[in-house]
Amino acid sequence: MSDSSPLLTLSGVNTHIGPYHILQGVDLAVPRGALTMLLGRNGAGKTTTLRTIMGLWHASAGAVRFDGNDITAWATPDIAQAGIAYVPENMGIFADLTVRENLLLAARSGPIDEARLRWIFGLFPALEKFWSLAAGVLSGGQKQMLSIARAIIEPRRLFLIDEPTKGLAPAIIGNMIAAFQELKKSSGATILVVEQNFLFAKSLGDAVAVMDNGRVVHSGAMAELAEDRDLQHRLLGLHLDQHQ
Amino acid sequence: MKILAAILSGDPPRGRALTFLLLVIFISLAFAPLLFHGSESLNVAAKICYFVVLAASYDLLLGYTGIVSFAHTMFFGIGGYGAGLALYGLGPSWSSILIGTAAALVFAIVLALIVGLFSLRVRAIFFAMITLAVASAFSILASQLSAVTGGEDGRNFRLPEALRPGFHLHVGPFTINGRIIAYYLIFFAALILFLLMLRIVNSPFGRVLQAIRDNEFRAEALGYRTVVYRSIGNCLAAAAAALAGVLCALWLRYTGPAVTLSFDIMLDILLMVVIGGMGTLYGAVIGAAIFVLAETYLQNVMAMISHATAGLPVLPLVFDPDRWLLWLGVLFVLSVYFFPFGIVGRLRAHR
Amino acid sequence: MTARGELSLPAQRRDFVPALLVPLVALIALPLVGSPSTWVTLTVAGLAMGMIIFIIASGLTLVFGLMDVLNFGHGAFITVGAYAAAALVPLFAASLRADSMILNLLALLALIAFAMAVTAVLGYAFERVIIMPVYGQHLKQILVTIGGLIVTEQLIIAVYGPVQIALPVPTAFRGSVIFGDVAIERYRLIAVVIGLVIFAAMLLILNRTRIGLLIRAGVENGEMVEALGYHIRRLFVGVFMAGSALAGLGGVMWGFYREALTPGMGMDVMVLVFIVVVIGGLGSVGGCFIGALLVAVTANYTGFLAPKLALGSNILLMALILLWRSRGLYPVAKR
Numbered sequence: 001m002s003d004s005s006p007l008l009t010l011s012g013v014n015t016h017i018g019p020y021h022i023l024q025g026v027d028l029a030v031p032r033g034a035l036t037m038l039l040g041r042n043g044a045g046k047t048t049t050l051r052t053i054m055g056l057w058h059a060s061a062g063a064v065r066f067d068g069n070d071i072t073a074w075a076t077p078d079i080a081q082a083g084i085a086y087v088p089e090n091m092g093i094f095a096d097l098t099v100r101e102n103l104l105l106a107a108r109s110g111p112i113d114e115a116r117l118r119w120i121f122g123l124f125p126a127l128e129k130f131w132s133l134a135a136g137v138l139s140g141g142q143k144q145m146l147s148i149a150r151a152i153i154e155p156r157r158l159f160l161i162d163e164p165t166k167g168l169a170p171a172i173i174g175n176m177i178a179a180f181q182e183l184k185k186s187s188g189a190t191i192l193v194v195e196q197n198f199l200f201a202k203s204l205g206d207a208v209a210v211m212d213n214g215r216v217v218h219s220g221a222m223a224e225l226a227e228d229r230d231l232q233h234r235l236l237g238l239h240l241d242q243h244q
Numbered sequence: 245m246k247i248l249a250a251i252l253s254g255d256p257p258r259g260r261a262l263t264f265l266l267l268v269i270f271i272s273l274a275f276a277p278l279l280f281h282g283s284e285s286l287n288v289a290a291k292i293c294y295f296v297v298l299a300a301s302y303d304l305l306l307g308y309t310g311i312v313s314f315a316h317t318m319f320f321g322i323g324g325y326g327a328g329l330a331l332y333g334l335g336p337s338w339s340s341i342l343i344g345t346a347a348a349l350v351f352a353i354v355l356a357l358i359v360g361l362f363s364l365r366v367r368a369i370f371f372a373m374i375t376l377a378v379a380s381a382f383s384i385l386a387s388q389l390s391a392v393t394g395g396e397d398g399r400n401f402r403l404p405e406a407l408r409p410g411f412h413l414h415v416g417p418f419t420i421n422g423r424i425i426a427y428y429l430i431f432f433a434a435l436i437l438f439l440l441m442l443r444i445v446n447s448p449f450g451r452v453l454q455a456i457r458d459n460e461f462r463a464e465a466l467g468y469r470t471v472v473y474r475s476i477g478n479c480l481a482a483a484a485a486a487l488a489g490v491l492c493a494l495w496l497r498y499t500g501p502a503v504t505l506s507f508d509i510m511l512d513i514l515l516m517v518v519i520g521g522m523g524t525l526y527g528a529v530i531g532a533a534i535f536v537l538a539e540t541y542l543q544n545v546m547a548m549i550s551h552a553t554a555g556l557p558v559l560p561l562v563f564d565p566d567r568w569l570l571w572l573g574v575l576f577v578l579s580v581y582f583f584p585f586g587i588v589g590r591l592r593a594h595r
Numbered sequence: 596m597t598a599r600g601e602l603s604l605p606a607q608r609r610d611f612v613p614a615l616l617v618p619l620v621a622l623i624a625l626p627l628v629g630s631p632s633t634w635v636t637l638t639v640a641g642l643a644m645g646m647i648i649f650i651i652a653s654g655l656t657l658v659f660g661l662m663d664v665l666n667f668g669h670g671a672f673i674t675v676g677a678y679a680a681a682a683l684v685p686l687f688a689a690s691l692r693a694d695s696m697i698l699n700l701l702a703l704l705a706l707i708a709f710a711m712a713v714t715a716v717l718g719y720a721f722e723r724v725i726i727m728p729v730y731g732q733h734l735k736q737i738l739v740t741i742g743g744l745i746v747t748e749q750l751i752i753a754v755y756g757p758v759q760i761a762l763p764v765p766t767a768f769r770g771s772v773i774f775g776d777v778a779i780e781r782y783r784l785i786a787v788v789i790g791l792v793i794f795a796a797m798l799l800i801l802n803r804t805r806i807g808l809l810i811r812a813g814v815e816n817g818e819m820v821e822a823l824g825y826h827i828r829r830l831f832v833g834v835f836m837a838g839s840a841l842a843g844l845g846g847v848m849w850g851f852y853r854e855a856l857t858p859g860m861g862m863d864v865m866v867l868v869f870i871v872v873v874i875g876g877l878g879s880v881g882g883c884f885i886g887a888l889l890v891a892v893t894a895n896y897t898g899f900l901a902p903k904l905a906l907g908s909n910i911l912l913m914a915l916i917l918l919w920r921s922r923g924l925y926p927v928a929k930r
Contacts, residue, residue: 054822080824092819094812096927105808108824150823312737362914366921369665369877372737373869377913380866381906388903507862511745518738561753570749577742580735581728 007032007158007190008053013062013072015045015052022048024214025062030158030207035184035191037201037222039236040211046194047089049211050160053192054086055079067157081108083157087164089194091147095136099127099146102135106150113154119186120149123179141172145179152183159191165200173200180204198236202226210235251439253446257526262591266526269533273431277424284540287495290427292536293434294491299516299528300441301484307523308445309477310457312368314510315359315375318382319482321504322355323348323489325386325393328499332394332401341404341494348486356482360475383505398500407494430491437487442525444480453477454523515572519579521586530587535572542568613924617888624896632777637895643783645891646790647852651845651864652871652883653797654838660814660878660927662831664726665733668740669842669868670861671747675717676710676843677850677860678751681762683709691765699765700785703851710847711840718839722832744862752858760856786848793841797880810834814878814927866906867894870913876923885924 006029015023022045030036038046051057053064055076064072071079080086094102103112121128124145130138135146144164151159164180165173177200184191184204195201201208205222218225218235225231249256257263269292272279276289302316326348327341334340359378363371387396403426405411411422444450456463456470464470493499503509512535520531543565553559562570583590621638628634655669683706684691690702725743729735764782771778801807813820813827820827849864850856857863871890875882890909897908916924 056818056822075826076818076821077824077826080822086822088819088822092816092822094815094819096815097808097812101808101812105812105820106823312734366917369659369733370873370917372665373873374913377866377870377906377910381910384906385903511741514738514741558754562750564753566757567749567753570746570753573742573745573749577725577739577746580738580742584735 004032006030007067008192009065010049010053011063011065013049013052013059013064015048015057016060017048017057022214023052023059026211026214026216028209028216028219030190030192032190033188034206035180035193035204036207036209037205038192038194038209038211039196039198039201041236042196044211045214046211047162048214050086050088050162050192050194053079053160054084085151085156085159087147087151087159087161089162089166091143093135093138093143093146095134097135098132099130099135099138100132102146102150103127103153106153109154116153120152123182124149141168141175144168144176148179152187155187156189159189159193161191161193163194163196165195165197173197176200177203198232253439253443255442255446255525259592262526262588265591266529269529276431277427283423286423286427288536288540290430290495292533293430294488294495295513295516295532295536296529297434297437297488297491298485299513299520299532300438300525301481301488302513303517303520303522303525303528304441304445304484305478305481306517307525307527308450308457309453309474309481311363311474311478312372313359313375314372314507315379315382316481316485316513317505317507317510318379319352319356319485320489320492320509321382321386321501322352323486323491324493324499324504325489326351326486327490328399328401328493329393331403331493332399336402336404338404341490345487345490348490349483352482352486353479356479357475360478363474363478379505379507379510383501383507386505387501394500396501398498398502400498403494403497426494430495433487433491437484438525438529441484445525449473449476515576517586519572519576519583519586521583521588524586524588527586527588534587538568538572542571546571610925613882613885616924617885617892620889620892620896624892624900627900628896632775633899635777636779637899638892639779639783639787641892641895642888643780643786643790643891644852644895645888646787646793647845647848648864648867648871648891649790649884649887650793650848651842652868652875652887653793653880654841655868656872656875656877656879656883657810657814658835658838659872661810661817661834663731663733663817664835665736666721666726666740666835666838667737667865668721668725668743668747669838670865671744672714672718672839672842673846673849673861673864674748674751674856674858675861676714676846677762677856678755678760679713679843680706680710680847680850681760681856684762694766696767699767703765703768707844707847710843714843714846715836715840718836719832721839722835726835748858748862755858757858762850762854762856764851764854782851786852789848793844794880794884801880806830867891867909870909874913874916874923876920876926878927879923879925882923882925 008028008030010026010028013023013026014021026045026049028038028049038049040046048057052059055071055074055078059072062072063070066079066082066084069082071082074082094105097105103117107113124142126138126142127146127149130142135143138146148161148164151161165176168176180191181204183189193201193204202222207220208222208225209216209219210225211217212235218231225235257266273289273293276286280286280289298320301319305311305313305316323345327344330340330344330347334343359375362374366374386393390396393399402408403422406413406422407426407429408422411425413420413422413425445453452463452468452473455466456468456473460470489504492504496503516531516535517528518531519527519534520529521527546563546568547565550560550563550565553563561567579586585592624637625631625634628637651669651673655666658664658666687702687705690698693699721743725739726736729739768782768785771780772784799807801811809820809825809827809830813830817827845864846861849860853860867890871883871886874889875884875886889912893908893912894905898905901908920926
């Protein structure tokens with residue numbers, strides 16, 4: 001099944017939120033089986049892009065294609081059922097539900113697969129420990145782990161992850177990098193990650209796209225961007241070593 | 245023309261149909277004693293006058309400040325009881341009226357402040373429900389303090405000499421009786437209060453109020469202390485409602501819970517403001533006029549229909565004159581869907 | 596490789612304090628009331644009334660928590676439920692008059708089933724026709740649902756007339772059970788039992804079924820539930836119908852409690868229902884339960900001790916609780 005066409009493409013996507021024109025023609029191709037980093041300054045439109053793909057905000061123009069289907073006007077639940085998992089910026093944890101219930105809800109097709117759960121516990125041991133506790137008592141890092149665990153509890157084709165390292169301590173970020181590398185290796189899934197942390201991006205990204213002012217202004221291999229300090233400075237306004 | 249613009253505080257009706265309608269209402273009210281015969285017509289006219297003030301004060305609260313409250317009739321009642329109890333207890337004189345009005349205003353404003361400050365602690369939905377509870381409690385309280393308020397029966401009282409029906413003023417060949425003098429007192433008071441409210445909403449203060457209503461977060465970000473503005477808006481609306489209550493008491497020569505504090509009246513002014521058009525003030529005029537006229541005259545029309553459909557199953561019941569509120573309720577629901585800006589909005593859209 | 600080494604489990608803070616409020620109020624009232632037998636009577640009356648109010652309020656709070664819809668017309672379902680049951684009473688007249696608990700109970704259940712069916716259907720119509728067009732616009736929701744309430748009440752008056760209709764309690768439920776010198780009305784005991792059954796059923800559904808899971812998650816963050824692949828909007832109509840049916844059930848119980856029906860009966864209760872929903876926290880069934888018991892018990896005690904202050908005391912109660920917890924006893928952790 002070696003298909004080298006992109007799994008997800010955005011062509012000329014515009015999104016308005018009320019009177020604000022956030023996305024002004026986004027063109028993005030997310031390659032299959034790879035991890036693409038979506039970088040950019042605050043307010044560039046990265047979160048809006050993810051939300052538009054997920055159907056939480058509807059594009060006012062342009063098209064979003066997922067594996068050959070035009071999902072631009074689809075309802076969010078249908079987009080999720082097509083195999084796209086979403087980990088939002090604020091994690092979207094149900095604080096009043098237990099860790100177990102959070103995962104149960106995410107396992108759409110019924111009971112949780114034991115083997116899968118073991119694998120997740122291997123990546124995020126804290127979740128096993130706090131299994132029957134209300135998710136609201138978890139720390140920030142643990143909530144993030146739960147949010148990601150929810151996305152991987154069942155096999156999915158595409159992961160949309162919004163700033164997984166935001167507000168986390170450096171030690172936990174190291175944890176997160178390991179978990180993602182494991183995820184990449186074992187599932188071969190396609191991942192699109194929005195990030196501000198360039199170190200994180202560099203260690204995990206295969207491909208990169210940079211946004212500014214509601215458009216994608218650069219896309220290519222991560223390795224290229226990582227070597228070119230001038231390019232980094234131009235696109236992100238910072239150097240590699242500063243942006244951590 | 246400039247004088248007119250100044251009087252209307254630069255907020256004219258806008259739109260020919262609307263202006264025409266408002267003129268008809270204005271002229272009918274201004275010349276009511278001459279145009280219509282019989283005390284019932286004058287009653288209707290006076291009722292429209294003080295309901296215009298009450299509805300406009302509610303529009304100030306709901307349409308301009310954006311506060312949903314079900315306790316507005318409380319202030320109406322405070323005004324009515326203030327003037328009424330003063331006239332009852334202190335005797336039928338002008339000073340009684342003044343004292344009663346002043347006391348009512350103070351009470352209303354203080355109460356509005358307290359309620360207003362509480363509203364900032366809780367979400368808007370909560371606030372709406374809380375005002376409902378508070379208004380009920382107030383109404384029950386008024387009925388139960390019967391020693392002071394006359395309980396369920398309320399209080400009848402006499403007006404100062406010049407306003408009594410028996411009083412006659414001879415102006416040249418004309419004889420004007422006290423009732424007509426009372427009417428014009430109410431008419432001009434209502435007119436002045438309405439124009440005052442028009443001025444308030446078109447002042448810098450009023451514009452800030454509207455900005456807060458539209459986007460509180462942004463207004464705060466721009467540096468306006470929304471707490472202060474909303475509280476003042478709240479108090480102004482309460483004061484206007486209290487004054488409307490005074491006018492009501494003066495006309496009816498009676499004050500009591502049924503005519504001032506009942507939840508029905510709260511629903512009535514809600515209907516008036518929404519059907520007329522929220523956030524326009526002119527909407528209150530149209531809404532009040534339609535409502536009072538419907539209440540009085542629609543019933544006759546319905547009685548006719550009810551008789552005409554006598555043989556058929558459900559229809560006579562539904563057209564029974566006592567069910568006029570049913571049809572206004574339907575109109576109300578329809579106007580929320582189809583005329584979100586009320587009649588005023590509709591008329592302005594077709595200039 | 597754990598993030599923080601071996602941490603002890605964070606204490607699962609089960610918030611029990613609000614649950615203690617009801618016994619607290621009851622205990623405070625005991626010395627004030629004086630006679631223990633009167634106190635028991637009042638307390639049972641309060642619990643019975645509280646259960647009925649809980650049944651009615653639970654639907655309202657779930658609908659608001661889940662759908663963000665404020666239905667001021669909820670009172671209409673109460674009235675319709677009561678009148679629907681009354682309409683069927685002639686059919687069951689014999690069973691209701693018989694002095695047999697079983698027959699009475701069966702008849703009562705039949706009336707309740709009918710009332711709930713009628714109000715569920717009415718709820719469906721209400722949701723699709725009146726509320727759906729104004730999803731997300733709170734002000735308009737308040738307005739149209741009040742409009743719906745007015746129209747419904749007027750229609751009831753049109754059909755049944757404005758005067759009170761009697762609804763006598765079934766024979767075997769009349770009278771009291773005597774314990775020593777304490778008399779407890781039978782009907783009130785039945786009401787308490789029914790209320791507890793409903794509460795238990797709700798907790799079971801909410802905590803042990805997938806639908807309950809969806810509802811609880813949806814109350815917190817509907818958007819995320821959709822992003823997990825569930826068509827939560829399809830759930831809305833069902834929940835709304837359930838809420839309306841519960842109001843209908845409450846209406847039947849309330850009608851028998853007062854042994855009279857009036858067109859405005861729904862609206863009368865709504866003031867207390869709103870107080871309960873505010874006290875309990877929008878979206879919380881547990882908070883609603885405690886709030887309802889609290890309000891009803893307080894109303895009964897003050898109704899006995901100082902009748903003029905009955906409603907005022909509940910408003911004071913509401914104010915105190917809001918000062919303590921400004922979003923209610925058990926606010927749902929919102930987005």
